[in-house]
Amino acid sequence: xxxxxxxxxxxxxxxxxxxxxxxxxxxxxxxxxxxxxxxxxxxxxxxxxxxxxxxxxxxxxxxxxxxxxxxxxxxxxxxxxxxxxxxxxxxxxxxxxxxxxxxxxxxx
Ligand SMILES: [Zn+2]
Numbered sequence: 001x002x003x004x005x006x007x008x009x010x011x012x013x014x015x016x017x018x019x020x021x022x023x024x025x026x027x028x029x030x031x032x033x034x035x036x037x038x039x040x041x042x043x044x045x046x047x048x049x050x051x052x053x054x055x056x057x058x059x060x061x062x063x064x065x066x067x068x069x070x071x072x073x074x075x076x077x078x079x080x081x082x083x084x085x086x087x088x089x090x091x092x093x094x095x096x097x098x099x100x101x102x103x104x105x106x107x108x
Pocket of ligand 1 (some may be wrong): 065066067068069070094095096097098099
């Protein structure tokens with residue numbers, strides 16, 4: 001890849017992250033009023049991340065169901081539990097498919 005192409009690629013990724021950030025922040029705001037639309041925003045954000053081959057920013061990664069890939073909102077269609085132990089974990093359960101969960105390690 002030439003230097004110019006590489007520069008374009010990083011620029012694309014930067015714009016993609018920016019768009020993901022905007023979409024998901026907006027989804028968070030409208031979630032309680034229009035959950036279906038918010039889920040669609042989440043889907044769109046995930047598609048953008050896949051298209052430019054980037055990982056979802058860590059802030060948002062744990063908000064997606066592992067199984068049905070839907071964007072979740074704790075208190076509406078997800079519940080969050082803290083699992084004690086070493087390391088302790090924060091686990092998000094999806095209420096749409098009743099299966100997906102994702103653990104976030106908080107301390108080691
Ligand atoms: Zn799910």
